[in-house]
Amino acid sequence: MNPSAQKTLSVKTLQIDGKDVSAREDQTILDVARENGIFIPTLCNLDGLTPIGACRICLVEVKGARRLLPACITQVQDNMEVFTNSETLVKYRKMILELLFAERNHVCSVCVANGHCELQSMAQKLGVDHIRYPYLYPKLSVDASHDRFAADHNRCILCQRCVRVCDEIEGAHTWDTMGRGTSAQVITDLNQPWGTSETCTSCGKCVQVCPTGTLFEKGRASGEMTKREFLPYLTLMREERE
Amino acid sequence: MGKQIVIDPVTRIEGHSKITIFLDDKGEVQDAQFHVTQFRGFEKFAEGRPFTEMPALTARTCGICPVSHLMAAAKACDALMAVQIPRTAENLRRIMNLAQIVQSHALSFFHLSSPDLLLGMDSDPAKRNIFGVLAQQPQMARDGVALRKFGQQIIEMLGGKRIHPAWVVAGGVAEPLSAEKRDKIIAMIPDAMAIIQRTLDWYKTAFEQFRTEIRTFGNFPSMFMGLVTPHEEDEHNALLEHYDGVLRFIDASGNVVLDNVDPARYLDHIAEAVEPFSYLKSPYFKSLGYPNGIYRVGPLARLNIIDRPGTPKADQEWTEFRALRRGVILSSFHQHYARLVEILYGIEKIEQLLNEPNILSKHVRAFARPNKHEGVGVSEAPRGTLMHHYKIDENGLITWVNMIIATGHNNLAMNRGVAQVAKHYVKGSKLKEGALNRVEAVIRCFDPCLSCSTHALGQMPLRIELLGPGNELLDQVQRG
Numbered sequence: 001m002n003p004s005a006q007k008t009l010s011v012k013t014l015q016i017d018g019k020d021v022s023a024r025e026d027q028t029i030l031d032v033a034r035e036n037g038i039f040i041p042t043l044c045n046l047d048g049l050t051p052i053g054a055c056r057i058c059l060v061e062v063k064g065a066r067r068l069l070p071a072c073i074t075q076v077q078d079n080m081e082v083f084t085n086s087e088t089l090v091k092y093r094k095m096i097l098e099l100l101f102a103e104r105n106h107v108c109s110v111c112v113a114n115g116h117c118e119l120q121s122m123a124q125k126l127g128v129d130h131i132r133y134p135y136l137y138p139k140l141s142v143d144a145s146h147d148r149f150a151a152d153h154n155r156c157i158l159c160q161r162c163v164r165v166c167d168e169i170e171g172a173h174t175w176d177t178m179g180r181g182t183s184a185q186v187i188t189d190l191n192q193p194w195g196t197s198e199t200c201t202s203c204g205k206c207v208q209v210c211p212t213g214t215l216f217e218k219g220r221a222s223g224e225m226t227k228r229e230f231l232p233y234l235t236l237m238r239e240e241r242e
Numbered sequence: 243m244g245k246q247i248v249i250d251p252v253t254r255i256e257g258h259s260k261i262t263i264f265l266d267d268k269g270e271v272q273d274a275q276f277h278v279t280q281f282r283g284f285e286k287f288a289e290g291r292p293f294t295e296m297p298a299l300t301a302r303t304c305g306i307c308p309v310s311h312l313m314a315a316a317k318a319c320d321a322l323m324a325v326q327i328p329r330t331a332e333n334l335r336r337i338m339n340l341a342q343i344v345q346s347h348a349l350s351f352f353h354l355s356s357p358d359l360l361l362g363m364d365s366d367p368a369k370r371n372i373f374g375v376l377a378q379q380p381q382m383a384r385d386g387v388a389l390r391k392f393g394q395q396i397i398e399m400l401g402g403k404r405i406h407p408a409w410v411v412a413g414g415v416a417e418p419l420s421a422e423k424r425d426k427i428i429a430m431i432p433d434a435m436a437i438i439q440r441t442l443d444w445y446k447t448a449f450e451q452f453r454t455e456i457r458t459f460g461n462f463p464s465m466f467m468g469l470v471t472p473h474e475e476d477e478h479n480a481l482l483e484h485y486d487g488v489l490r491f492i493d494a495s496g497n498v499v500l501d502n503v504d505p506a507r508y509l510d511h512i513a514e515a516v517e518p519f520s521y522l523k524s525p526y527f528k529s530l531g532y533p534n535g536i537y538r539v540g541p542l543a544r545l546n547i548i549d550r551p552g553t554p555k556a557d558q559e560w561t562e563f564r565a566l567r568r569g570v571i572l573s574s575f576h577q578h579y580a581r582l583v584e585i586l587y588g589i590e591k592i593e594q595l596l597n598e599p600n601i602l603s604k605h606v607r608a609f610a611r612p613n614k615h616e617g618v619g620v621s622e623a624p625r626g627t628l629m630h631h632y633k634i635d636e637n638g639l640i641t642w643v644n645m646i647i648a649t650g651h652n653n654l655a656m657n658r659g660v661a662q663v664a665k666h667y668v669k670g671s672k673l674k675e676g677a678l679n680r681v682e683a684v685i686r687c688f689d690p691c692l693s694c695s696t697h698a699l700g701q702m703p704l705r706i707e708l709l710g711p712g713n714e715l716l717d718q719v720q721r722g
Contacts, residue, residue, distance in 0.1 A: 144639050150637075224411070224416065
């Protein structure tokens with residue numbers, strides 16, 4: 001960080017779960033919680049990508065606020081009182097996860113990401129042992145037109161990590177989102193088969209950041225799609241170059 | 243209009259089914275039908291999935307024999323990739339497949355059928371189960387559990403878990419075998435061997451008392467089919483083969499009808515008929531037509547079609563087994579005996595394979611894109627020949643699937659077996675418990691796996707209904 005920027009940032013003090021903490025004014029509740037070893041679950045958030053509050057799993061209670069706020073995009077304020085683990089939050093977080101499972105066709109047992117899936121491990125961590133909502137069973141296809149990778153929309157949770165990494169890190173902006181609500185879907189270029197995309201550089205960053213088995217390397221069998229954590233190093237090196 | 247007896251569901255088998263027995267006006271059994279009442283739909287919902295997912299996906303057809311499906315599916319995928327998988331990978335797959343056969347045969351013999359064999363077909367149904375066996379012959383029940391454990395532990399050591407291991411993949415296996423695990427498995431072999439030899443010794447003295455059952459339990463002439471080792475140079479040297487090899491068909495007199503058939507060409511010789519009374523299709527031998535083209539697969543068929551098993555101890559036992567009668571063994575009751583011989587073979591063969599020089603090689607997987615649009619994988623499941631046949635599009639997504647499961651091949655034979663037993667044991671309009679049990683026991687001889695064979699849903703207690711000429715209920719027996 002350059003020194004001039006540091007000057008203009010003031011320090012805020014707040015409470016998270018009764019603990020007094022201090023933060024820079026540009027920090028989010030999530031940043032501060034993590035710095036202080038307080039766990040807030042996240043799914044769409046990924047270090048190195050702009051947070052967008054898409055998945056709502058990081059919702060927290062803030063005293064005085066009329067609604068629950070996503071910790072990943074809510075900036076700290078002086079004298080804020082934040083609660084990260086109330087009964088209401090636990091209930092809603094489980095609900096959000098269950099809705100994610102009900103919305104598409106998540107079949108862990110045969111999934112390439114089985115055992116390495118952030119949705120699966122978050123469900124385990126938050127104690128989701130059954131889904132109370134009726135499954136929608138949408139008919140979604142697998143796009144296997146790309147030479148090396150495939151996209152199985154049955155497993156997508158619309159976290160938009162692929163969209164962000166392609167735009168912010170690779171600079172190609174091949175991925176984007178189309179449609180609204182449950183019919184929203186990530187697309188390549190102008191909603192054409194991935195293999196026909198002119199902009200895709202086949203770098204594979206989208207595959208590496210995908211939290212589920214939606215984007216995967218072809219040829220991988222069930223449970224074989226492991227991910228590399230390349231993003232923190234990449235961002236660090238870029239920051240140093242600047 | 244004659245009467246009908248319905249057994250629903252059939253117990254101590256794997257899956258859900260019922261039996262209808264038709265009586266004529268005189269109260270004599272005219273015919274019987276074996277209905278498989280569950281429907282799964284695997285062939286349909288696999289469409290559109292990447293072919294590399296097929297081993298894991300189709301393994302879910304069954305919790306008892308997932309390994310068998312893994313084998314056939316992975317082989318079909320190898321065919322789609324058009325690769326020759328590394329020798330070590332093939333041998334490791336063989337070991338897992340044999341371990342599966344040992345554990346499944348042990349389940350069939352000890353857990354499902356030994357209550358009939360040890361306690362008697364007419365014994366008290368409340369005690370005629372594995373716990374009854376445990377009370378009367380604790381050693382036998384323990385042996386059954388230990389032998390299943392032997393098979394399941396090998397599967398776990400190789401594949402990381404006992405049920406649905408993800409280790410068998412398109413192109414080979416996911417992980418090589420470690421020296422430590424190999425030595426552990428080898429150390430387990432003497433105990434398993436002692437159990438099977440003890441069981442064979444007991445069975446050979448025990449089965450004599452089932453003379454009537456042997457005569458009437460699916461004892462009829464039919465063709466037999468199965469895989470044997472390729473033997474083009476020497477037609478009298480077809481050995482027992484469970485993983486690969488070629489198809490051989492023999493007739494009821496033991497004459498080889500078709501030999502050295504490339505399993506990929508199964509459709510040249512087998513067609514499938516659909517009957518309205520069952521979700522299970524009835525495959526038949528094409529040139530004899532339906533329903534004359536009845537053939538049997540499984541342990542009995544395998545021991546009937548080979549020239550010898552190919553391991554020293556099993557060769558001896560096989561010779562004794564085949565001496566039961568001149569020619570091929572026709573009674574399905576002898577499936578129990580055949581299973582024991584195959585367990586012995588499996589244990590011997592696993593030991594042989596583990597001592598192969600390259601078994602610890604790290605090269606256990608071939609990588610390739612899909613190079614063919616169609617692939618067939620055939621292997622021997624515990625119950626018989628298992629066929630997976632896939633077609634894919636240019637991106638490797640499944641467009642069409644055909645699975646013929648061992649139990650399917652046996653469908654016509656099971657129907658005929660049920661009719662034969664019913665004709666012998668069911669008399670008049672009152673159902674006797676022992677007769678009911680025998681009608682089920684003939685099905686148990688085939689050790690059918692119905693969940694697999696319909697790859698398609700269902701429930702498991704048992705009901706027999708005896709219906710009069712006007713379809714009125716004369717008698718009913720229910721359990722479970």
